[in-house]
Amino acid sequence: MSEPLLHVDGLRVSFGARGNEREVVRNVDLRIERGEVVGLVGESGSGKSLTALAIMQLLPTGARASHGRILFDGVDLLRLPRRAINERRGRDIAMIFQDPLIALNPTIPIGRQIYDCIRTHADLGHRPTLMRVEELLALVGIAHPRERTRAYAHELSGGMRQRVMTALAIACGPKLLIADEPTTALDVTVQAQIMTMLDRIRNELGLAVLFISHNLDLVAEICDRTFVMYAGSVVESGPVETLFAAPKHPYTRQLLRCIPRLDWATGPMPTIPGLPPRFGELPPGCAFAPRCDAADARCGAETPPVWREPGHMAVCWRAA
Amino acid sequence: MIAAAPLYELRDIRKEYVLRRGLLERFTRSERRIAAVDGVSLAIPRGEIFGLVGESGSGKSTLGQILVRLIEPSSGRLFYRGADVAALSAAERREFRHCVQMVFQDTNSSLNPRKRIRRVLSEALRARDADKRQTASAMRVEMAGLMHQVGLDAVLLDRFPHELSGGQRQRIGIARALAMAPELLVADEPVSSLDVSMQGQIVNLLQNLNRELGLTILLISHDLAIVARICVQIAVMKNGQIVETGPPSRVLAAPSHPYTRTLLDSIPRGLHGRLREQPRDEETWDQSASRTLEPELKAGE
Numbered sequence: 001m002s003e004p005l006l007h008v009d010g011l012r013v014s015f016g017a018r019g020n021e022r023e024v025v026r027n028v029d030l031r032i033e034r035g036e037v038v039g040l041v042g043e044s045g046s047g048k049s050l051t052a053l054a055i056m057q058l059l060p061t062g063a064r065a066s067h068g069r070i071l072f073d074g075v076d077l078l079r080l081p082r083r084a085i086n087e088r089r090g091r092d093i094a095m096i097f098q099d100p101l102i103a104l105n106p107t108i109p110i111g112r113q114i115y116d117c118i119r120t121h122a123d124l125g126h127r128p129t130l131m132r133v134e135e136l137l138a139l140v141g142i143a144h145p146r147e148r149t150r151a152y153a154h155e156l157s158g159g160m161r162q163r164v165m166t167a168l169a170i171a172c173g174p175k176l177l178i179a180d181e182p183t184t185a186l187d188v189t190v191q192a193q194i195m196t197m198l199d200r201i202r203n204e205l206g207l208a209v210l211f212i213s214h215n216l217d218l219v220a221e222i223c224d225r226t227f228v229m230y231a232g233s234v235v236e237s238g239p240v241e242t243l244f245a246a247p248k249h250p251y252t253r254q255l256l257r258c259i260p261r262l263d264w265a266t267g268p269m270p271t272i273p274g275l276p277p278r279f280g281e282l283p284p285g286c287a288f289a290p291r292c293d294a295a296d297a298r299c300g301a302e303t304p305p306v307w308r309e310p311g312h313m314a315v316c317w318r319a320a
Numbered sequence: 321m322i323a324a325a326p327l328y329e330l331r332d333i334r335k336e337y338v339l340r341r342g343l344l345e346r347f348t349r350s351e352r353r354i355a356a357v358d359g360v361s362l363a364i365p366r367g368e369i370f371g372l373v374g375e376s377g378s379g380k381s382t383l384g385q386i387l388v389r390l391i392e393p394s395s396g397r398l399f400y401r402g403a404d405v406a407a408l409s410a411a412e413r414r415e416f417r418h419c420v421q422m423v424f425q426d427t428n429s430s431l432n433p434r435k436r437i438r439r440v441l442s443e444a445l446r447a448r449d450a451d452k453r454q455t456a457s458a459m460r461v462e463m464a465g466l467m468h469q470v471g472l473d474a475v476l477l478d479r480f481p482h483e484l485s486g487g488q489r490q491r492i493g494i495a496r497a498l499a500m501a502p503e504l505l506v507a508d509e510p511v512s513s514l515d516v517s518m519q520g521q522i523v524n525l526l527q528n529l530n531r532e533l534g535l536t537i538l539l540i541s542h543d544l545a546i547v548a549r550i551c552v553q554i555a556v557m558k559n560g561q562i563v564e565t566g567p568p569s570r571v572l573a574a575p576s577h578p579y580t581r582t583l584l585d586s587i588p589r590g591l592h593g594r595l596r597e598q599p600r601d602e603e604t605w606d607q608s609a610s611r612t613l614e615p616e617l618k619a620g621e
Contacts, residue, residue, distance in 0.1 A: 043515045044486065158376070187375040188542050192586040199595040214515045217590040244591050258517050260545035262572065262587060268527065269520035269549065275485055 003074055005208050006032040006055070006093075006176055011068035013050050013059065015279070021066065022280030025050050026232040028068075030210075032176065037202060037209040039219035039226035039240065041255070045276050047232040048212050052178050055210075056095050057085050072176070091121045094169035098181040100161035104153040110164045111137075111149025114171050121172040136167040139204070141197050159190035163197060170201060177202075180212045195221055216252075217259050220244060225311075228252050231277050231287040238312035248307060248314035250294045286317065294318055325402060326363035327536050328387065328420075328504060333360045333396035335382055335560075356382040357393070358560030364504070369530050369537045371551035371568065373544060373583065379560040384506045384540050388422045418448055421497035425509035427489035431481040437492055438477040441466060444499035466495040471525060487518035494525065505529070508540045523550060544583055548572050556580050 013025035025047040032038050042048045054065045057077060070077040072092060077085065097103045105113055114133045118124060124132065137145035140163040153161055162182055169177055179198065183191040199222050202209055213219050219226055220240045227237040228251065236249035247253040257270045274291040277283060283290055289299040299317050307319035335357040357379045364370045374380045385391045386398070389405070398405040400416055408416055424430035431440060441463050445454065454462075464474045470491040481489055490510060497505055507526065511519040527550050529535045541547050547554055548568040555565040556577065563577045575581050 043517050188544075188586040189375055189582055191588075195588075195595060214517075215588060216516075217588040217593070220590040221588055221593045221595050241591060255517060258520050259590075260516070260519060260523075260543055260549070262545045262548055262584070264569070265549065268524045269546075271520035271524065272517040275487070 003071075004031045005034045005036075005073065006030065006210075007069075007071040008051070008055065009069040009071065011051065011054060011070065012066050013047070013054050013063055014066045015063050023066075024063070024232050024279050025054065028229070028232075028234055030227060030234070032208050032210060034175065035206050035208055036225070037211060037223045039216075039223035040210060040212045040229065041214065041216055041219055041226055042229035043214060043276055045231075045279070046229040048229050049180055051229070052095065052180050052210065052212055056089060056093060056178065058089075058095075087121075090117060090169075090174065091172045092174055093176045093178065094172070094174040095178040095180065096162070096165045096169050096182050098184050100158075100165040101153060103165055104161060104168075106153055109150045109152055110156070110168075111151075114149075114164075114168050117168055117171045132171075136171055137164070139170075139201060140164070140167045141193070141200075142167075157190075158186050159193060162186065162190075162194055166197065166201065170205060170207070173205070174207070176208045176210065178210045178212070181214070182211075183218070184213075191218075198222060215259060216243075216256055217261075228255070231282060233287065233315065234313075235288065235316070236314040238314075242312055248312070248319040249288075249316045250292045250318070251288050252314075254291075254293065286315075325366075327366040327401065328364040329399040329402075330360055330362045330383075330387075331397045331399070333357055333383070333386060333393045333398070335379075335386060335391065336394045355560050357386065359396075360557075360560070360562055362555060362562065362565075364536060364538060365553075366503075366536055367530070367534050368552045369526070369539055369550050371547035371554035372538060372540045372557060373542065373547055373554055374557035375542060375583075378557040380540050380557045381508055382560075383557070384422070384508045384538065387504075387538065388420050388506050389417075390422070414450070418500045419503045421500050421502035421505055423490070423493050423497050423505060423507040423510050425513055427481070427486060427493055427513070430493055431489060433481055435480075436477070437479055437481070437484075438463065440481075440492060440496055441477070441499055444496045448500050462499075466498055469498060469529075470495045471521075485518075486514050487521055490514065490522050491525065494522075494529075498529070502535070504536045504538065506538045506540070509542070510539070511546065512541065512543065519546070526550065542583075544572060544587060556583070 008028055008030040011025055011028045012023055014021040014023045016022050028051055040048045040051065050063065053059050055070055059065065065078055104110065111133050114136060115129055118129050118132055133149055134145040137148055142148050142160060142163055156164065183194050186194060201207065211219060211223055223240055225238065226240050226243055227234050228249065229235065230251050236243065236247065236252045243252055244256065247256060254272045258272060260269065272291055277287055285300045285302050286304045289295040292299065304315050304317045307314045307316065334355055336353045336355050339352040339354055360383060372380045372383065386393050405416065442459060445459050445462060463477060467474045467477065472488060472491050476484065476488065511522045514522065523546055526537055530537055539547060539551060551568055553566065554568050554571055555562045556571065556579065558579045564571055564575065564580050571580060572584060575584065
């Protein structure tokens with residue numbers, strides 16, 4: 001098998017001083033092939049965003065990737081000097097965030113921000129760069145791109161801002177785009193437009209995408225494979241079709257059942273009772289056992305084994 | 321069939337905002353106005369969960385704020401229990417304020433980060449008890465009752481908002497509203513900032529409050545699936561106007577307005593909504609692109 005584009009191998013992220021650490025990402029393995037679209041699903045606090053930030057080397061102060069490797073094109077990003085990281089960020093891996101109003105600079109016109117990004121990473125002249133900015137804005141579906149280059153972030157609607165941020169992210173032709181809940185702050189109709197736009201640039205540029213969301217229905221629209229995270233660990237991964245048709249982990253099954261759907265059902269909505277464990281306060285055995293509808297005494301006492309089939313894995317006593 | 325008198329009735333409500341742009345307009349004093357709510361008439365029946373659906377910018381949140389009188393309408397009349405809200409006496413107005421409560425979308429900004437939950441709830445109870453007749457112990461009992469009512473453990477009373485999860489904070493927001501013993505709860509996108517796994521819990525709580533306390537609820541949401549599940553009637557809003565209204569089974573099963581259709585088509589459909597089937601064939605590509613990728617313009621343009 002050829003080398004994947006991204007291989008996260010046994011990643012652990014922890015907060016706190018050495019000796020008194022609290023692990024929030026625990027032993028995460030991810031593989032993304034070139035041009036593949038992969039989902040990362042979980043509730044807030046599951047560690048999905050921290051995994052993404054570790055890949056981008058943008059972990060917040062106090063957090064550090066304490067163990068594991070993040071191999072991108074075979075190079076371990078965790079061992080690279082800062083200068084080399086800065087070169088790769090944006091050129092090889094780029095990220096779009098949930099709230100573009102925070103991510104975009106409010107004092108600089110959007111065209112200038114994209115222009116600066118290109119000039120930083122690529123050896124391109126003034127005029128060709130200006131052309132490229134307009135091309136990028138047109139590619140992400142912004143009408144009248146030339147006029148729009150002079151707009152400020154606050155003058156744009158939420159959907160347009162997310163398009164601009166995507167243009168900024170793909171400006172230097174990254175091989176991997178990480179999209180962290182890119183549509184959560186948007187209306188359903190705009191969400192549908194952004195999903196179509198993401199799928200289009202994925203197709204047009206041959207990008208690999210890591211799509212992070214808490215909604216499996218949304219992930220299924222665009223992804224080939226999906227990882228499901230709970231309490232800092234990957235609990236199941238596999239092709240989306242398999243996860244929908246035959247989820248092996250009760251968490252995946254219960255998550256799927258919770259998604260509000262227009263199915264004319266009445267009465268109480270299905271829920272997952274309880275709350276995810278707080279950081280560093282993991283229950284013994286399987287972390288999901290206290291909320292699981294299929295748990296027995298063994299689940300609450302012993303760490304579950306990893307169940308595997310080709311392309312599909314789950315960490316559950318009941319998976320086999 | 322004549323329905324009972326509605327709890328709350330809106331007649332031709334308008335809310336306009338003045339846009340001022342440019343020097344010339346400033347000198348000539350010409351104003352450009354935009355109507356956030358543009359002539360809405362609506363009747364909310366007592367004891368029902370009424371759904372108000374639409375995108376951001378459609379005016380649904382503005383309408384919700386007019387209902388609780390956080391903002392005043394530019395024109396039109398509001399009738400609460402048949403009485404004109406604008407003509408209430410001071411005492412009646414205070415009672416109205418108690419009867420109509422609001423639950424907000426963003427619990428991070430609607431709960432004071434420096435106040436413990438105990439203080440959040442006791443302030444609400446004190447506001448209701450203007451004559452200061454309630455003893456401290458009675459208040460403690462009532463706070464425990466409120467926590468129980470929204471499904472929270474009373475030990476959380478001593479926590480700060482940031483120590484709670486998003487779902488727990490939203491329950492506190494609901495408990496604070498319930499402290500006023502309201503008749504109508506205006507819930508503005510109460511679950512849209514929550515994980516899917518938590519949304520159901522809050523929706524079920526609202527449904528229980530409606531059933532057990534007979535609480536009337538105006539649920540403002542863009543999530544048609546949730547609205548269809550718990551609302552008796554819904555109204556679809558677009559550009560400040562109500563474009564369609566009726567029971568969800570009719571409005572959503574056979575929408576008569578194209579905008580309702582668009583909203584329905586936008587719900588993520590999982591495997592049935594796969595975007596990835598598109599071939600890389602150039603010709604098909606361009607067609608599908610022009611169909612699905614209409615450039616989006618900012619509202620008001």
